[in-house]
Amino acid sequence: MSKPALLDYAARWWMRLFLAMFFLLLYAPIVILIIFSFNDSKRNIVWRGATGKYYAKAWANDSLIEAFINSLTIAVANMIVGTLLGVITAILLWRFRFPAKKAVEGVLALPIVIPEICMGVAMLVFFNKWWPNNLVWPLNLVNIIIAHVTFTFPFVAVIVRGQLAGLNREFELAAMDLGASEWRAMIDVLLPQIKPSIIAGALIAFTLSLEDFVITYFTAGPDSITLPVKINSMVRFSVTPEVNAASTILIIITIVAVWLAMRIQKEKTNG
Amino acid sequence: METDNWRRNKRVFFAVSVPQLTWLLIFFIIPLAAVFIISFSEKRGIIGHELVWDWKNYIRAIEPIYLSIFAKTLLTSTAVTVICLLVGYPVALAISFAPRWLKLALLFAVTVPFWINGLIRTYALIAVFRTRGILNFTLEWFWSIGASVLAWFGIEVGSYQDLQFLYTNVAATAGIVYVFIPFMILPLYAVMERFDKSYLEAALDLGAGHWRTFFTVLLPLTTPGIISGCIIVFVPSLGVFFIADLLGGTDSLLIGNVIERQFLGANNWPFGAALSFLLMYLTFAALILYSIVNKKSKKIGGVDV
Numbered sequence: 001m002s003k004p005a006l007l008d009y010a011a012r013w014w015m016r017l018f019l020a021m022f023f024l025l026l027y028a029p030i031v032i033l034i035i036f037s038f039n040d041s042k043r044n045i046v047w048r049g050a051t052g053k054y055y056a057k058a059w060a061n062d063s064l065i066e067a068f069i070n071s072l073t074i075a076v077a078n079m080i081v082g083t084l085l086g087v088i089t090a091i092l093l094w095r096f097r098f099p100a101k102k103a104v105e106g107v108l109a110l111p112i113v114i115p116e117i118c119m120g121v122a123m124l125v126f127f128n129k130w131w132p133n134n135l136v137w138p139l140n141l142v143n144i145i146i147a148h149v150t151f152t153f154p155f156v157a158v159i160v161r162g163q164l165a166g167l168n169r170e171f172e173l174a175a176m177d178l179g180a181s182e183w184r185a186m187i188d189v190l191l192p193q194i195k196p197s198i199i200a201g202a203l204i205a206f207t208l209s210l211e212d213f214v215i216t217y218f219t220a221g222p223d224s225i226t227l228p229v230k231i232n233s234m235v236r237f238s239v240t241p242e243v244n245a246a247s248t249i250l251i252i253i254t255i256v257a258v259w260l261a262m263r264i265q266k267e268k269t270n271g
Numbered sequence: 272m273e274t275d276n277w278r279r280n281k282r283v284f285f286a287v288s289v290p291q292l293t294w295l296l297i298f299f300i301i302p303l304a305a306v307f308i309i310s311f312s313e314k315r316g317i318i319g320h321e322l323v324w325d326w327k328n329y330i331r332a333i334e335p336i337y338l339s340i341f342a343k344t345l346l347t348s349t350a351v352t353v354i355c356l357l358v359g360y361p362v363a364l365a366i367s368f369a370p371r372w373l374k375l376a377l378l379f380a381v382t383v384p385f386w387i388n389g390l391i392r393t394y395a396l397i398a399v400f401r402t403r404g405i406l407n408f409t410l411e412w413f414w415s416i417g418a419s420v421l422a423w424f425g426i427e428v429g430s431y432q433d434l435q436f437l438y439t440n441v442a443a444t445a446g447i448v449y450v451f452i453p454f455m456i457l458p459l460y461a462v463m464e465r466f467d468k469s470y471l472e473a474a475l476d477l478g479a480g481h482w483r484t485f486f487t488v489l490l491p492l493t494t495p496g497i498i499s500g501c502i503i504v505f506v507p508s509l510g511v512f513f514i515a516d517l518l519g520g521t522d523s524l525l526i527g528n529v530i531e532r533q534f535l536g537a538n539n540w541p542f543g544a545a546l547s548f549l550l551m552y553l554t555f556a557a558l559i560l561y562s563i564v565n566k567k568s569k570k571i572g573g574v575d576v
Binding site for chain 2: 235
């Protein structure tokens with residue numbers, strides 16, 4: 001048996017065992033949750049054969065579907081507004097120097113830094129005091145969208161700024177020398193160069209919104225429930241495979257969005 | 272890159288600064304200011320409150336019962352951070368030493384749970400921890416193997432008794448670790464990836480043992496990652512409420528649970544507001560400590576990693 005190279009910690013059996021155990025523990029609960037969404041038993045403790053009936057049941061559950069539609073609507077609206085605000089924030093911090101820049105950067109980081117629950121109660125207070133309730137769909141979702149944009153756009157700004165940092169302004173300046181206006185130069189020259197990070201940022205904003213529970217929990221009204229909030233109330237009511245089915249769908253959407261975001265970011269670094 | 276002075280192009284400057292700063296002012300600063308003001312109010316009637324500008328809510332927050340919850344929250348978050356570090360450090364190290372193809376796959380495998388809804392991951396743990404859950408099944412399996420081996424030697428042991436995990440502090444702490452561990456691994460990995468492994472080779476070549484190399488070379492040089500990872504786990508874990516709610520017992524209350532109940536159950540906004548500001552100050556204290564320690568560790572390290 002050959003001894004592993006001096007530094008090849010990854011090749012040592014105990015390191016491999018540790019790593020395998022870690023990933024087993026990390027994934028086992030999620031995999032079991034997904035498997036039991038197909039379990040043909042009301043109480044999901046013992047396996048009683050495969051069935052898709054809990055997906056059918058979830059599909060027929062109007063309040064669940066409504067929550068799902070709400071979640072997607074909010075996530076898409078949040079993605080559009082959050083990406084817009086995030087991109088201009090990145091451009092602002094990349095391109096300009098201005099008084100109190102450090103302080104502005106600090107304030108922009110606050111929504112990421114403060115505990116989610118503090119942000120949640122701030123939203124609860126704000127929308128209770130100064131926001132009309134009893135609005136019709138989709139206007140009743142606007143407060144959740146606003147809350148989501150507030151904590152997602154700083155994330156988009158961080159991602160876009162990462163790509164801007166490695167960018168040279170000479171193309172943009174050349175375009176302006178050749179007669180393009182500031183706007184044309186920004187839209188036709190600057191934005192295409194940072195397109196990968198904008199798309200990745202948008203997907204991250206989409207995911208953050210889709211899977212947020214804490215802030216939405218404090219912002220959602222009785223008729224503006226999102227999927228995580230709905231899952232929360234289902235979990236408290238009873239633990240059935242229907243909850244697992246709803247969770248599985250949310251997990252799959254999240255993984256696809258994150259995978260896409262990572263692929264696009266990787267293309268950015270390779271290209 | 273050379274930055275523009277904002278005066279040189281005011282139109283563009285305002286276009287890329289006014290929208291989001293206005294947004295942040297209206298939908299973030301004002302709500303927080305409102306919570307701040309409410310924390311100096313007094314509860315009136317069922318849901319009302321009136322501004323009285325006194326410290327009553329803060330004084331109530333340092334009563335022994337709430338002080339002990341604050342202490343418990345700090346203790347839990349510290350325990351969670353330490354466990355995450357002890358588990359996450361070897362994992363990050365192993366990933367950074369893995370061959371390239373495996374590295375990307377493992378990194379993605381760490382990242383995925385990071386994105387999956389924390390509530391769902393907590394819910395998934397219920398099936399693990401409950402009386403007839405995966406953990407008890409696994410322990411029973413090991414027990415039965417052990418029992419049959421012992422029976423072979425003629426020693427009788429009784430049948431396996433299910434242990435209570437769900438609704439205990441252990442389950443709550445394990446749940447928080449489970450949800451936050453990816454936050455620890457990613458910053459650790461980021462530092463280890465940039466770390467020049469020839470330092471390790473040099474130390475080993477010059478006769479230092481593996482342990483000595485670890486404590487005198489690897490650990491000091493990866494300290495920035497350790498500090499970042501700890502702060503990224505510690506700060507958000509201070510505010511968790513649904514994990515302790517779903518997995519913990521009646522004595523697993525954390526400060527987040529109390530805040531949630533003041534706002535959504537007891538309808539005592541002023542007290543809840545005071546508690547959330549105290550939680551925020553605690554967060555800021557942790558962040559200030561972080562920046563001080565971070566500066567120091569960079570000075571001591573001397574080597575740019």
